[in-house]
Amino acid sequence: MNSNDVSLNLIAITIFAFVLASLVGPLVDLSPAIPATLAGGLLVLATVDTLGWQNRGSTLLVDAIAQFSPEHRDRILHHEAGHFLVAHTLDIPITGYSLNAWEAFRQGQPGNGGVRFNTQNLENSLNQGNLPATVVDRYCIVWMAGIAAELLTYNQAEGGMGDRQQIRTLYQLIRQSPDAAQQKERWAILQAKTLLQTNEAAYTALLDAMRDRKSVEECQHVLTAVNQASVSESVDAS
Incomplete structure (x- = not known):
């Protein structure tokens, strides 16, 4: 509702x-x-x-x-951490996040909260009438990352209607059909799942960081540290 x-x-x-x-x-x-x-x-x-x-x-x-439901709080956390990790991985700037409506309200943001991105690159490309397919792909994957995270954790997604609407709105702006938008949604979910599975250790560490309401910079530092540790382990193993 x-x-x-x-x-x-x-x-x-x-x-x-x-x-x-x-x-x-x-x-x-x-x-x-x-x-x-x-x-x-x-x-x-x-x-x-x-x-x-x-x-x-x-x-x-x-x-x-x-928010009285621990399962609801945990689902929101997994959903938003999915957005955060994938945006970080795809080098889309993250400007903030909130995990409930009260936190969003205190930050001057509407709605129930979520991870906020810098979409200037996308907006500039749209205004110039020159939107590269790579830019579309990156943002679509990020928008679907919350749904992908829920599917991986709970085998079903309860949230994400607003995320799906982002793709549908974008495809209307670039004069693509609703069917093309749905195909892109499915493709982006699969891509986001792959990124989350590949970075499982980083995702787990990010969940802890966001649960503790660490800042964007601290969360990014956690992701970088885990990834660097993984690279070091791979080098040592070889």
């Missing part, structure tokens, strides 16, 4: 509760002013959140409830 659904449901529940209280109120000697005041307050809050705050309150509410 998205945040807009929550706001609409809150309005519906408020109306239902008001009607119910109006019917039951006389039986329990409840003043009609009490449910009316509460219903009015909730309706105002829901309306302000929907129209004036872009559903941020609903987003925070939904995510706060979801």
Whole structure:
């Protein structure tokens, strides 16, 4: 359920509760002013959140409830670590990350959080009308890396609709068909899976670093250190 659904449901529940209280109120000697005041307050809050705050309150509410589930928190961590590792591997600059809506809100970011990338290279190429296939491939792999991480860990992906939409939007901009976008999604997931499996030790270390909310620079240092250690072991073994 998205945040807009929550706001609409809150309005519906408020109306239902008001009607119910109006019917039951006389039986329990409840003043009609009490449910009316509460219903009015909730309706105002829901309306302000929907129209004036872009559903941020609903987003925070939904995510706060979801955060009670350790499995949900762990799934989000694996998903975002997948984005982070693949972006780092493909040299796409990472500008920040958050693992829940509250962290995103505190960082001045909308939505439920996630890994943020520098997309200037992609935007410049689009504006110039000259978008190399290699640039498209790199960003598509990064966008699908969260889904790939969930598939490798849980055998199914619950998140990633926004990531898929990134590819679909890009393919609309470059006038490619929806079928081509879906094919690219599948291809990018396979590529991301390969990168995650190849860098399994680095991915595991990154999970620990992100779980501890280490900075982007610290997380990148962890990845570099693990990769350097792997190279040294390979040299020693040979």
